[in-house]
Amino acid sequence: MTATSIPPTGRVHWLGTGLSTGSGLRIVCDLAERTTVWGRTEAKAVACLERLDLAGRADTRAYTPDALAAEVGAGDLVVSMLPATEHPAVLRVCVDRAAHFASSSYVTPEVAELAREAERAGLIVLTEAGLDPGIDHLLAHHLVELAERATADAGAVSVRFASYCGSFPAVPNDFRYRFSWAPRGVLTALRAPARYVEQGRERTAAQPYRDLREVVLDGERFEVYPNRDSVPFIPTYRFPASWKVDTFIRGTIRLDGWSDAWETVFAALETGSDAQIDRLAGELAERYPTTGDDHDRVVMYVLLEVTTADGGSWSGEYRLDIQGDGRENATPRTVSVTLAAGVADLLAGRIGPGLHQAAADGEAVRRWLDFLARHGITCESRVSTQEPVE
Numbered sequence: 001m002t003a004t005s006i007p008p009t010g011r012v013h014w015l016g017t018g019l020s021t022g023s024g025l026r027i028v029c030d031l032a033e034r035t036t037v038w039g040r041t042e043a044k045a046v047a048c049l050e051r052l053d054l055a056g057r058a059d060t061r062a063y064t065p066d067a068l069a070a071e072v073g074a075g076d077l078v079v080s081m082l083p084a085t086e087h088p089a090v091l092r093v094c095v096d097r098a099a100h101f102a103s104s105s106y107v108t109p110e111v112a113e114l115a116r117e118a119e120r121a122g123l124i125v126l127t128e129a130g131l132d133p134g135i136d137h138l139l140a141h142h143l144v145e146l147a148e149r150a151t152a153d154a155g156a157v158s159v160r161f162a163s164y165c166g167s168f169p170a171v172p173n174d175f176r177y178r179f180s181w182a183p184r185g186v187l188t189a190l191r192a193p194a195r196y197v198e199q200g201r202e203r204t205a206a207q208p209y210r211d212l213r214e215v216v217l218d219g220e221r222f223e224v225y226p227n228r229d230s231v232p233f234i235p236t237y238r239f240p241a242s243w244k245v246d247t248f249i250r251g252t253i254r255l256d257g258w259s260d261a262w263e264t265v266f267a268a269l270e271t272g273s274d275a276q277i278d279r280l281a282g283e284l285a286e287r288y289p290t291t292g293d294d295h296d297r298v299v300m301y302v303l304l305e306v307t308t309a310d311g312g313s314w315s316g317e318y319r320l321d322i323q324g325d326g327r328e329n330a331t332p333r334t335v336s337v338t339l340a341a342g343v344a345d346l347l348a349g350r351i352g353p354g355l356h357q358a359a360a361d362g363e364a365v366r367r368w369l370d371f372l373a374r375h376g377i378t379c380e381s382r383v384s385t386q387e388p389v390e
Helices: 024-031 042-051 065-071 084-097 109-120 135-151 183-191 263-271 274-287 330-347 362-374
Strands: 011-015 034-039 059-062 077-080 100-103 124-127 156-169 194-198 201-205 213-217 220-226 244-255 296-308 313-323 354-357 380-386
Touching: 011 024, 011 065, 024 034, 024 330, 034 042, 034 065, 042 059, 059 065, 065 084, 077 084, 077 330, 084 100, 084 109, 100 330, 109 124, 109 354, 124 330, 135 156, 135 296, 135 313, 135 362, 135 380, 156 220, 183 263, 183 274, 194 220, 213 296, 244 296, 263 274, 296 330, 313 330, 330 362
Parallel strands: 011 034, 011 077, 034 059, 077 100, 100 124, 124 354, 156 244
Antiparallel strands: 156 296, 194 201, 194 244, 213 220, 220 244, 296 313, 313 380
């Protein structure tokens, strides 16, 4: 049984001042009655505000779980941009102090367990509200809604779904990549197996980067591969029970030539020890440093194809292609502004207690997409229908 929902106070605690903290924090400062930015040190929090032209717009603190627990109040919102491994400790503080929680990271079993406790206490746990996961969820939900409406009379026989997202240099380099987060994290992610559905069967790729395929968008070739476990997102995206899933892949998109440029890295991942991988991460950080003069490019491609019982078909797709500039890179912008859309809904009382993965219902999805568009993040959509052959 869910307790009475605890109304938001309007005070926001933003934890983390790293690469993903972008202009969304500026929006949050406008939305909140009071904002406190917590850094590893108070100096880092102050520097973050100065970087975003927010000096004087928020309080600053040095973060520790105990320091947060001493200051957060019932109904406050804690936004965590810390590494995902630290979220359970942050969420534990939120539950103990009757505060709401939001992040852009994937749900983990520990977070899901704490979210059940939070729901019983009338608290909101908003997750996966960033770029990927985040915007991809919104686009998938919207495509499912459109497909259901378009094929309601004919009935769907089978569906193909693919969602790919990636960040890389706006001006391609020899390495075909730009580190938008810690190199060790990138290498760790590559070593994780991926599960997906293809030709109606669940498949597992032990080395996802070897399971490459090609996508051509507006004449430009990209390399894509599956990432993480796609299968649980079939119910997340609320596919109708009548839909037979032929293909369902969530994955990563890279510049053409990425796999060739990274061959020596792949070989090290397959034969190296953890210590050797640590050294490799350090070497890559030194060899390919991210500087203030570098600009990134984010590309997202989400496709849903439906074959109907009468032999017709419907397909819809979304594309996001956005580049960073001298003011802000695309990755922190898309992550933080999407998170700000969630903060706006939470502070306005439009989200109920319990666990949420971005937004799911049609009205909320459209509201979030409108919010993104108002802040310069727009997705191009294409829909086509093929009538049945007589």
